[in-house]
Amino acid sequence: MAAAARSLFAPQISAKPFISRSNSGFRGFSLPRSIHGSCRARAGFRIRSSLLVETEQTKAPSLEGFEFDVVSEAELKKRGFMGLRKTKLVCTVGPACCGEEELERLARGGMNVARLNMGHNTREWHREVIRTIKRLNQEKGFCIGVMIDTEGSQMHMVGHGSASSIKAEDGSVWLFTIEKFEGSRPSTIQVNFEGFSESVLVGDEIVIDGGMATFEVIEKVENDLRCKCTDPGLLLPRAKLSFWRNGKLVEMNSGLPTLSTKDWADIEFGISEGVDYIAVSFVKDVNDITNLKSYLSTRSSQFIKVLAKIESLESLKNVEAIVKASDGIMVARGDLGVQVPLEQIPTIQQELTYLCRQLNKPVIVASQLLESMVEYPTPTRAEVADVSQAARQQADALMLSGESAVGSNAEKALSVLCMASGRMELWSREENRQNLLFLPQLAETLPDQISEQICNCAVEMANNLGVDAIFVYTKHGHMASLLSRNRPNPPIFAFTDNANARKGMNLHWGVVPLEFPLSDAMEDNFKETVSLMKLRGTVRPGDMILVVFDSDVSCLSARPAVSQSIQVRIVD
Numbered sequence: 058m059a060a061a062a063r064s065l066f067a068p069q070i071s072a073k074p075f076i077s078r079s080n081s082g083f084r085g086f087s088l089p090r091s092i093h094g095s096c097r098a099r100a101g102f103r104i105r106s107s108l109l110v111e112t113e114q115t116k117a118p119s120l121e122g123f124e125f126d127v128v129s130e131a132e133l134k135k136r137g138f139m140g141l142r143k144t145k146l147v148c149t150v151g152p153a154c155c156g157e158e159e160l161e162r163l164a165r166g167g168m169n170v171a172r173l174n175m176g177h178n179t180r181e182w183h184r185e186v187i188r189t190i191k192r193l194n195q196e197k198g199f200c201i202g203v204m205i206d207t208e209g210s211q212m213h214m215v216g217h218g219s220a221s222s223i224k225a226e227d228g229s230v231w232l233f234t235i236e237k238f239e240g241s242r243p244s245t246i247q248v249n250f251e252g253f254s255e256s257v258l259v260g261d262e263i264v265i266d267g268g269m270a271t272f273e274v275i276e277k278v279e280n281d282l283r284c285k286c287t288d289p290g291l292l293l294p295r296a297k298l299s300f301w302r303n304g305k306l307v308e309m310n311s312g313l314p315t316l317s318t319k320d321w322a323d324i325e326f327g328i329s330e331g332v333d334y335i336a337v338s339f340v341k342d343v344n345d346i347t348n349l350k351s352y353l354s355t356r357s358s359q360f361i362k363v364l365a366k367i368e369s370l371e372s373l374k375n376v377e378a379i380v381k382a383s384d385g386i387m388v389a390r391g392d393l394g395v396q397v398p399l400e401q402i403p404t405i406q407q408e409l410t411y412l413c414r415q416l417n418k419p420v421i422v423a424s425q426l427l428e429s430m431v432e433y434p435t436p437t438r439a440e441v442a443d444v445s446q447a448a449r450q451q452a453d454a455l456m457l458s459g460e461s462a463v464g465s466n467a468e469k470a471l472s473v474l475c476m477a478s479g480r481m482e483l484w485s486r487e488e489n490r491q492n493l494l495f496l497p498q499l500a501e502t503l504p505d506q507i508s509e510q511i512c513n514c515a516v517e518m519a520n521n522l523g524v525d526a527i528f529v530y531t532k533h534g535h536m537a538s539l540l541s542r543n544r545p546n547p548p549i550f551a552f553t554d555n556a557n558a559r560k561g562m563n564l565h566w567g568v569v570p571l572e573f574p575l576s577d578a579m580e581d582n583f584k585e586t587v588s589l590m591k592l593r594g595t596v597r598p599g600d601m602i603l604v605v606f607d608s609d610v611s612c613l614s615a616r617p618a619v620s621q622s623i624q625v626r627i628v629d
């Protein structure tokens with residue numbers, strides 16, 4: 058608490074006053090003293106707060122270069138500022154939703170990011186999907202980000218020839234083999250990883266998909282294993298395998314690189330197709346992330362965000378460094394549940410969402426959120442409770458896996474995510490139940506500290522004043538992420554002139570990314586964007602907007618400087 062007070066009250070930073078070069082159509086008025094005064098006292102730096110009233114109608118603003126995605130725009134018109142969903146939604150694209158019409162329906166249903174698991178299907182198939190999404194973005198006005206997810210070195214069964222599951226009966230004897238064959242053989246399981254039996258001992262247990270079925274190794278036959286089913290259950294195609302000895306996990310993947318030759322080829326493919334995110338499977342330590350990031354910086358002029366999938370014991374051991382180095386994480390509960398007892402997954406999820414808030418990294422909660430909807434048109438009560446819990450933890454994003462990739466109810470599943478997360482957001486806000494987290498200061502340099510403090514204070518002001526929206530003008534999305542970290546009540550409209558940065562904000566809680574040709578004159582940026590939003594009927598007279606300016610005005614003055622300010626404006 059003492060540290061919290063220090064970071065909020067101590068710095069006597071004087072942010073340079075906002076510079077307006079426009080012959081403004083706005084006229085400034087001081088805020089009532091109480092508001093102005095309280096901000097100054099609490100923030101410890103000078104904020105020029107002003108009420109601005111639009112007085113004259115400037116020339117009709119051009120819409121050229123202004124990109125406001127059709128889904129957020131429609132949602133805003135329908136539900137108002139406070140009705141905008143804050144939690145972002147990721148859908149895994151598979152055979153059930155890869156056509157243009159299905160993808161468009163998911164886009165209209167609220168998909169913010171499309172995830173492609175490179176472990177399935179051909180590159181040609183993935184290319185077609187990516188191009189369809191990009192075409193939809195361009196032609197229909199969506200803002201869907203594209204994520205590829207590396208296959209990684211995981212041990213699983215090779216499709217057993219049956220489309221659904223096969224049953225393993227109690228006491229039945231099975232052969233786990235590396236021999237490759239088409240279709241199925243009775244009581245035989247093909248394993249994808251050549252060296253899978255090397256460190257296995259007779260007596261070890263093989264657990265399928267974290268507990269769907271269990272086998273005991275009764276004999277090693279060269280590179281294969283003969284096993285007896287000790288806990289009967291279902292074997293799904295590509296079910297994941299884990300090995301246990303005396304109740305402890307035998308870590309089999311340690312010798313394998315995090316990124317295989319195929320993964321690197323998939324990454325090259327992702328770069329050439331201009332994807333926005335790369336999710337890395339089975340991250341072990343920080344080097345996996347730093348190596349990929351430095352590689353990407355030499356290979357791509359676009360900033361591709363690297364997300365670490367936390368899905369193994371090893372990644373948990375090194376989690377803080379991994380989160381710091383990455384651009385976000387995925388709590389990959391599917392594979393995590395193969396290595397970690399299931400009852401520990403909820404607390405791990407809670408701790409990871411907390412850690413990501415602390416470190417200002419977006420977090421996706423993934424896997425089995427609405428698993429029953431792969432088959433059924435309604436979710437179970439328990440699934441809705443799980444989705445709501447993740448939204449209550451204020452995770453940045455929720456993800457559909459099989460529900461959208463192979464399920465028959467992809468759109469319905471997406472609408473359940475929308476409704477359950479929206480309901481939880483509303484309840485938390487109205488009941489004032491948001492957890493007020495202590496957020497440690499992250500920035501090291503003075504300009505960065507100013508940005509961070511501005512954003513912390515801006516959110517406090519926005520909540521206290523009950524403003525309708527926060528507008529932020531941002532080059533790379535950093536200020537938007539700092540605002541989002543504080544989980545404000547109003548939505549954050551983040552204007553950037555960089556299409557790549559816009560998609561990069563798609564995973565940030567509460568941020569609506571817009572593209573707009575920013576000028577150095579911040580007053581013009583505000584005037585233009587408000588006019589454009591008014592023209593489209595999304596901003597109305599009387600709306601109170603808190604504006605965060607972050608302008609590098611070095612080109613406007615002899616002395617390089619950064620001008621940052623918070624203003625409160627009422628649209629006339």
Ligand SMILES: Nc1ncnc2c1ncn2[C@@H]1O[C@H](COP(=O)(O)OP(=O)(O)O)[C@@H](O)[C@H]1O
Nearest residue numbers: 149150151152174176177178457458459462463
């Ligand atoms: N591109 C694809 N082609 C075919 N099937 C896919 C594809 N992507 C996902 N799937 C199917 O959807 C299921 C869920 O996908 P995913 O979330 O990637 O999980 P998994 O780790 O089980 O592969 C997969 O088991 C697979 O059956």
Ligand SMILES: C=C(OP(=O)(O)O)C(=O)O
Nearest residue numbers: 389390391392393423424
């Ligand atoms: C999302 C996950 O990863 P994958 O689908 O690659 O298994 C998971 O394991 O939860």
